[in-house]
Amino acid sequence: MAVFLVCVFSLCVGVGSVAITPVESLRIIWGKLTGRGNYSGLNPSLVSILWDIRMPRVAMAFLSGGALSLSGAVMQTILQNPLASSYTLGVSSGASLGAAIVIASGISLPVLGTFLLPVTAFFMGFLVIAVVLVISSRISSSLQSHTVILMGMSVSLFVNALLTLLSSFAGNRLQQLILWQMGSFSGMRWYHVKILTPICLSGLLLLVLHSRELDILSFGDENALSLGVSVKKGKFFALVLSTLLTGAVVCFTGTIGFVDLVAPHAVRRVFGTENQKVLPLSFLFGGAFLALCDMLSRSLLAPREIPVGAVTALAGTPFFIWLYVQGGKNG
Amino acid sequence: MGKSTRAGLAGTDMNTAFEVRNLYAFYGKKRPKDSKNMVLRDVNLVIPSGSALGIIGPNGAGKSTLLRALAGIIPSEGEIYLFGEPLAEKKRREIACCCALMSQFFPVGFAYSVRKTVEMARYARGQRGMRDRIVVQRSLEEAGLQELADRPITELSGGQLQRVFFARALAQETPILLLDEPASSLDLQYQAELAELLIRWKKRQTTLPDGRTVPNTLISVCHDLSLALDLSDDLVLLKDGRVLAAGPGDQVLSRSLLQSVYGMDVPAYMLRREDFWKTLIARET
Numbered sequence: 001m002a003v004f005l006v007c008v009f010s011l012c013v014g015v016g017s018v019a020i021t022p023v024e025s026l027r028i029i030w031g032k033l034t035g036r037g038n039y040s041g042l043n044p045s046l047v048s049i050l051w052d053i054r055m056p057r058v059a060m061a062f063l064s065g066g067a068l069s070l071s072g073a074v075m076q077t078i079l080q081n082p083l084a085s086s087y088t089l090g091v092s093s094g095a096s097l098g099a100a101i102v103i104a105s106g107i108s109l110p111v112l113g114t115f116l117l118p119v120t121a122f123f124m125g126f127l128v129i130a131v132v133l134v135i136s137s138r139i140s141s142s143l144q145s146h147t148v149i150l151m152g153m154s155v156s157l158f159v160n161a162l163l164t165l166l167s168s169f170a171g172n173r174l175q176q177l178i179l180w181q182m183g184s185f186s187g188m189r190w191y192h193v194k195i196l197t198p199i200c201l202s203g204l205l206l207l208v209l210h211s212r213e214l215d216i217l218s219f220g221d222e223n224a225l226s227l228g229v230s231v232k233k234g235k236f237f238a239l240v241l242s243t244l245l246t247g248a249v250v251c252f253t254g255t256i257g258f259v260d261l262v263a264p265h266a267v268r269r270v271f272g273t274e275n276q277k278v279l280p281l282s283f284l285f286g287g288a289f290l291a292l293c294d295m296l297s298r299s300l301l302a303p304r305e306i307p308v309g310a311v312t313a314l315a316g317t318p319f320f321i322w323l324y325v326q327g328g329k330n331g
Numbered sequence: 332m333g334k335s336t337r338a339g340l341a342g343t344d345m346n347t348a349f350e351v352r353n354l355y356a357f358y359g360k361k362r363p364k365d366s367k368n369m370v371l372r373d374v375n376l377v378i379p380s381g382s383a384l385g386i387i388g389p390n391g392a393g394k395s396t397l398l399r400a401l402a403g404i405i406p407s408e409g410e411i412y413l414f415g416e417p418l419a420e421k422k423r424r425e426i427a428c429c430c431a432l433m434s435q436f437f438p439v440g441f442a443y444s445v446r447k448t449v450e451m452a453r454y455a456r457g458q459r460g461m462r463d464r465i466v467v468q469r470s471l472e473e474a475g476l477q478e479l480a481d482r483p484i485t486e487l488s489g490g491q492l493q494r495v496f497f498a499r500a501l502a503q504e505t506p507i508l509l510l511d512e513p514a515s516s517l518d519l520q521y522q523a524e525l526a527e528l529l530i531r532w533k534k535r536q537t538t539l540p541d542g543r544t545v546p547n548t549l550i551s552v553c554h555d556l557s558l559a560l561d562l563s564d565d566l567v568l569l570k571d572g573r574v575l576a577a578g579p580g581d582q583v584l585s586r587s588l589l590q591s592v593y594g595m596d597v598p599a600y601m602l603r604r605e606d607f608w609k610t611l612i613a614r615e616t
Contacts, residue, residue, distance in 0.1 A: 080440045141406075216451050220438040225404040227503070228427025228455030273441040273483075 001284065008288045012058045012295040013050065016302070020050055029055070052189070060188040061294040061308075062287035063196045064249040065259050067203065069286025071242030072260025073267075073278055074207060077218045078238050079145040085260040086246035088149060089239075090128040090156030092255045095247060096181050097163050098124025099254075103177050104170040117180075118251035125247040128159055133239065142221045143235045182307035183254035185294050192252055199248045203241055204283055211275035214238060258312040259286050259293075262320050269323055289316070344415030348507050348548040349378040349401055354409035356393070356400050356572075362408075370396045371407070372572040380414075380506070381546030383533045385553055385563030385580070389593060392569040394552040395435060398509045401550065402432040414545075427455035428540050430507035431500040435515070437492045442483035445476055445495050452502035456540055467502050473528055474498035475521065490516040497525070506537035506545040511552045522558070529562055556584065556597075568592065 010022040024042060028050050031039060039047055075084045086092075098121040107116075132152045133143070140147045170177055207214070213234050216224045224231050249256075263286030264278060271277050293311040300306060356371040357363055366372050371393045378384055386394045400407040403418045403426050411418040413429055431452070449470055453463045471480055474494040479487065484495060493516045500508060513529075514522045533549045553559035559566060559580075566583040568576040570592050576583045589597040 077441070080438070082440075212451075212454060215443070215447075216454055218441050218443075219448075219451075220440075222399075222404055222432075222434055222436075223438060225423065226402050226427065226432040226434070227451055228424040230423045268441070273443050274447060 001281075005284065005288060008291060009058065009062075012061070012291045013054055015295050015299050016049075016054060018046065018049055020046060020054075025050055056190045056193050057185050057188045057294065058291050059193045060196065060253070061185050061291040063193065063200050064185075064253055064256065064287075065263070065290025065293075066283035066287035067196070067200045067245040067249045068256065068260040068290070069263035069282040070200075070204060070207065070279060071245040072286075073264035073275070073282040074214065074238050074242040075260075076264060077214050077275060078235050079149055080218055080220060081145060081149060082265070083261070084149060086129075086243050087255075087257065087260070088156075089132055089152035089243070090159060091125040091243055091246045092250055092257075093156040093159040093163065094128030095121040095125035095250045096255060097128075097159050097166070098122070098251075099180050100163055100166045100170070100177055103173050103180065104166055106173065121251035122247045125250060126243065128155060129239070129243045129247075131155055133236070137232075142225075142231050143239075144221065148239075179307075180254045183256040183309045184297075184305065185253060185308060186298070186305060188252070196248060196252070199245065200283075203245045204280065206241060207238070208276065208279050210234070210237070211279060214275045214279075215273075254309075256290070256309045256312060258309070258316050259290050262286075262312075262316045263289055266320065266323055342415055344412075345543060345545050346380050347377060347412070347415055348380045348382070348545075349376065349550075350410075350412040350415070351376040351378075351401070352410040354397075354400060354407055354411065356396050356405060356407040358405075367571075370572050371400065374409075374569075374572075374574055376567065376574070376577070378548060378550065380548050381533075381536075382565060383549040383551075383563045385551055385559035385566045386569060387553060387556060387559050387566055387583075388569035388575075393572040394569055395511050396572075397569065398432065398511050398550065398552060399434075402426070402430055402509055404432070424455045424457070427503065427505075429505055430509055431503035431505045432509040433496050433500040433511060433513060435511045437489075437496050439484050439487075439492065442485045444481050444483055445487070445498075446471065446480045448484055448495055449476075449499045449502050452499045452504075455503065466504055470498040470502035473501060475524065490518060490521065493517060494521065501532075504537060506539065507548045507550065508532070509550050512554065513551060514553070514555065514558060526558060526561055533562075560584070 010025060013025050014020050014022055024046065027042070028039065028047050032051050072085045075086055075088070076082055099117055101124075102117045102120050132148065132155050135155070136143055136148045136151045139151070167174060167177060213229050216227050216229050217231065217234055217238070221231050224234070246260075264282045267278050267281045267285055271281055290308070290312065293315055294308050296315065297306045297308040297311045300311075352375055354371055354374040355366065355369050357369045363369055374397065386397060388394050396405065399405045401411065403411070403413075403421070413421060413426065418426065446467065449467050450463070452470075453459070453467065456463070471477055474497050476491075476494055476498055479491060484492065487495065493513070497510075497513060500510070514525050517525060529549060529551075533547050536544050536546045538544045549562065551559070551562055553562065563580060565578060566576075566580045567574055568583050568588065575592065576588055586597065
């Protein structure tokens with residue numbers, strides 16, 4: 001796994017409109033990390049491309065893929081539905097609506113500056129989930145899975161309708177809005193990585209610590225209760241945490257689908273179902289997958305960029321089907 | 332069923348597994364105006380520790396609901412005391428250390444192995460040591476699952492699954508077992524083994540995590556009246572959510588009472604196949 005990750009990383013850092021060999025990248029990274037950089041014989045622009053543009057971008061893609069897959073794995077487990085993800089519950093619709101409001105209205109706040117868009121998107125995403133959870137808990141006190149899923153889907157359809165309405169008034173800002181929704185890692189800097197890293201790591205740690213409860217919750221409310229798990233508290237905790245993870249990613253990058261579905265399933269297929277293994281491996285695998293997809297999205301038709309969301313689905317679907325066909329033969 | 336000696340005073344009483352007073356239960360958010368629409372109506376029971384109680388009655392009588400209410404997993408009105416303490420005030424883990432519920436439905440979503448599924452029973456006791464592995468292994472063997480231990484539960488038959496969830500209830504290591512139709516999907520051999528195992532189990536006692544030792548209490552819902560008789564000392568006959576009769580098996584299963592409940596003449600041989608399970612077990616051993 002570690003070897004695989006190093007390979008993915010050097011591939012992602014190296015490939016691009018300006019190719020950088022692994023040796024060169026290692027020299028630059030070593031120099032930057034130790035602070036005793038000796039870049040003789042290297043083009044200074046190469047250093048800045050690698051360190052200031054490509055590295056944060058790869059890191060962001062990795063963290064985002066990891067966070068999305070992690071939250072997908074959790075959602076599938078506690079909602080006992082292999083197709084569930086935080087998107088099902090409307091995080092992305094909420095975040096898109098938030099982004100649309102900022103983009104379409106063109107407002108700006110001096111305090112938040114460039115962060116106005118992600119912050120609004122994040123809070124709108126959270127607001128939608130909060131609405132879904134409040135309505136669901138009114139209907140079923142133990143947050144029954146199908147209630148949560150149904151409410152999530154209807155609320156996100158409603159929010160999507162608002163979004164469509166808003167887009168039709170967006171006029172010349174429409175393209176910017178659509179591009180945001182498709183998701184992209186261009187323009188990611190180190191400060192983005194600094195924000196996302198602690199969120200991802202603490203989320204991963206908390207969820208892995210509670211992996212036993214998550215395992216039990218996958219057997220449904222009645223079983224979980226009789227085994228001694230407080231279902232409502234557990235579900236609420238897991239739902240909020242995975243929403244937080246998705247929200248934090250989506251607000252910076254826009255909507256990127258498919259990773260959260262593919263990565264956990266692939267991991268379960270290969271390594272088994274226990275969440276103690278599935279959660280961290282989904283994080284690593286999803287991260288590597290998204291980093292590779294982002295590398296493809298910026299290098300396939302360089303210098304043009306393909307939306308990374310399209311690449312995840314284009315590359316992910318055949319892989320996913322192959323994995324299932326293989327599994328079917330072996331099992 | 333004797334009358335309670337305590338006047339509802341809270342306090343530990345390890346001699347009484349359950350005491351139920353004026354229990355009403357209903358599904359859904361709204362309380363039905365008419366108590367006739369409740370699933371359980373004014374149920375009163377005292378279940379001493381070390382006893383074996385069979386719950387019988389026609390479909391929809393509220394048998395499973397009564398078990399769920401005792402396990403504290405559905406909301407109910409009235410009072411339920413578990414070892415003398417109000418069930419509603421207990422933490423989920425405490426309840427799960429005292430009673431294990433094996434329900435009629437076996438949700439199978441993800442492909443956990445049989446052993447992993449059974450290991451989940453150890454959650455309430457919060458340990459992951461050598462002793463837990465021993466208890467899990469013993470439960471697997473008792474349910475005849477040694478050879479299936481590493482198979483994913485998604486690949487099992489209905490009867491095998493029922494044994495997995497039975498093994499899980501055993502592995503919870505509780506002094507009270509609440510079993511909902513424990514033999515409904517089992518073939519004849521496993522029905523006999525289950526009966527034998529439970530008859531042995533109810534003679535044993537269990538040590539709670541806090542060190543107190545309590546004689547085992549078996550509460551089971553059975554449609555097979557003769558199995559119910561073999562497993563239980565006392566029977567409770569439910570109909571339309573009410574307790575119609577309670578007491579020693581032979582008294583409850585009177586021909587006239589069964590006629591009125593099931594609407595048919597239940598012949599005596601259906602009730603006691605000459606200690607069918609016991610003879611079957613005796614012949615095997």
